[in-house]
Structure formats: C-alpha cells, structure tokens
Amino acid sequence: KAGVTQTPRYLIKTRGQQVTLSCSPISGHRSVSWYQQTPGQGLQFLFEYFSETQRNKGNFPGRFSGRQFSNSRSEMNVSTLELGDSALYLCASRYTGANVLTFGAGSRLTVL
Amino acid sequence: DQQVKQNSPSLSVQEGRISILNCDYTNSMFDYFLWYKKYPAEGPTFLISISSIKDKNEDGRFTVFLNKSAKHLSLHIVPSQPGDSAVYFCAASVGTASKLTFGTGTRLQVTL
Numbered sequence: 001k002a003g004v005t006q007t008p009r010y011l012i013k014t015r016g017q018q019v020t021l022s023c024s025p026i027s028g029h030r031s032v033s034w035y036q037q038t039p040g041q042g043l044q045f046l047f048e049y050f051s052e053t054q055r056n057k058g059n060f061p062g063r064f065s066g067r068q069f070s071n072s073r074s075e076m077n078v079s080t081l082e083l084g085d086s087a088l089y090l091c092a093s094r095y096t097g098a099n100v101l102t103f104g105a106g107s108r109l110t111v112l
Numbered sequence: 113d114q115q116v117k118q119n120s121p122s123l124s125v126q127e128g129r130i131s132i133l134n135c136d137y138t139n140s141m142f143d144y145f146l147w148y149k150k151y152p153a154e155g156p157t158f159l160i161s162i163s164s165i166k167d168k169n170e171d172g173r174f175t176v177f178l179n180k181s182a183k184h185l186s187l188h189i190v191p192s193q194p195g196d197s198a199v200y201f202c203a204a205s206v207g208t209a210s211k212l213t214f215g216t217g218t219r220l221q222v223t224l
Contacts, residue, residue: 045213
C-alpha cells in the first residue's frame, strides 16, 4: 500500500516568488493536513481539508493557501515568499474519524 | 502560545537503559495524545497513543503514561536501542479526527 507522497522533495526559491507543493494521500484517506516544521518550533498546523473543503486552519497569513481535489490529492501554495518561509512542509492523511495521521516525507523549501 | 511543550530539546541514554521523554500541555480540553518518531529526511511516524480515559498504554518496549491532573504525559522506552535514536514529538487533540497540536520535539540519542 503506497504511503503519502509529496512532491517536490526539495526546492529553492527566491524572496517574492510563489511555490506550489503537492500531496497524494494514502488511498481511501479523504482527510489531508499540512504542517510546517522549523527548528525550535516543532510542527505548526497550517490547514486541513476533507472532501475538497477546508475544515480547519492554523494561524498563518493569507499568503498560505491550499486546496483539495476530488481524488483527495491536495496542493498548498505560498505566495510572495519570505526568508522565514524556509521550512519542511509536511503533508499527512488519515481515515475519516481517525486520530492518527500518516505523514509524507515532506517538501523542504529554501527561500534565498 | 505553545499548548504542548517538550522542555527537553535533547536526551542521551545508554543502550539497554530506560529512556523517559516528557511532555506537558496547557489546554485542559485535550483528550487524546500521541507520540511520533522522526528520523532525518523522513516524515514523522506514529508510535503510540493514549486517550484521556486511561492513564497508561503499552506497546512492546513503549509505554505512555498520562497524568491528567498535572497535564503531563511521558513516553518510556525500555530497553533503549540505538535504532531508537530520533526526534520524538508528542501531540494532542480535542476529540477525535480534529487537528493535532504538536510539541517542539526531543532528540533522543541512544549510545552504545
């Protein structure tokens, strides 16, 4: 059974650019969550999607957005990149009603 | 506002000994708690969980203890093995299938 797949794994952008990250959840998982991991901050919740609807949102500026498609795949977008956006972005999926998240390996974004 | 705190950024334990990782939380509404383990270049993987109706849960070498009055949980690993060297995150949620709030992680190093 394939796990959570995130692409790209690594990317480098410059300030002011925008970036789109992709996540394919485990087959049958309809809930997809996104987290940002930075040194010393742990995993910060960005948002969660379920059946193409954003169900929950963390305390991030509007530059961070996401969406989910009918096949449960999800994308997140960060516009007008800032140096502080350099982080590991983790996607996770779960079965409906479950508490346990299964994470992908993450997309490491470096903003120069 | 860090609702889940792991006050020890790192811990070093000898192989065969007990590792004890601690986690404190401030939100009394949290009723489900999880531990995740993360190796470099991989996403976090689920380890063990506990619901607030219990005070202990065991799974092989891993035991999680919950002290609701102190808002404290701990993960015990006995015996510790070199392969346990990783970053450990505790996480909490309110109810089922809601967002997980993570701590900042504790890096465990198991030495020979």
